[in-house]
């Protein structure tokens with residue numbers, strides 16, 4: 001995607017809001033949803049459109065964990081490492097993901113298919129250890145079950161491993 005396309009698309013997203021600084025978070029959320037990260041060019045457009053200094057835009061982006069300045073994979077894996085999941089072996093899941101996909105938390109596979117993140121309790125402790133891929137939850141995971149789930153995403157599909 002060329003830079004001017006990103007700028008144009010960003011302007012389309014931003015202009016669904018009035019050009020007022022109070023819409024900064026909402027616009028950033030929409031852009032993050034669209035690209036799964038916030039391209040630098042988008043931030044420049046947002047700064048200009050909402051009349052918010054670029055330094056302030058970056059301040060907001062770096063403050064909120066939900067925003068990312070680097071491209072993420074097509075599928076975002078979130079492994080819960082809250083207390084319940086930790087006790088039930090969340091670290092084994094992370095080790096298994098590294099073995100299968102070759103990535104550590106915070107990294108994206110070279111083919112752009114997966115990114116791995118560690119998160120705190122996602123409210124499904126009864127299913128510990130839990131991970132999410134995009135919007136789907138996978139609970140009571142074992143390394144073998146995890147491997148099967150990852151394979152299904154690799155092939156482009158999904159399995160219900162709840």
Ligand code: FES
Pocket residue numbers: 080081082083084085086120121122123124125126128130
């Ligand atoms: S600790 Fe993992 S879902 Fe609560």
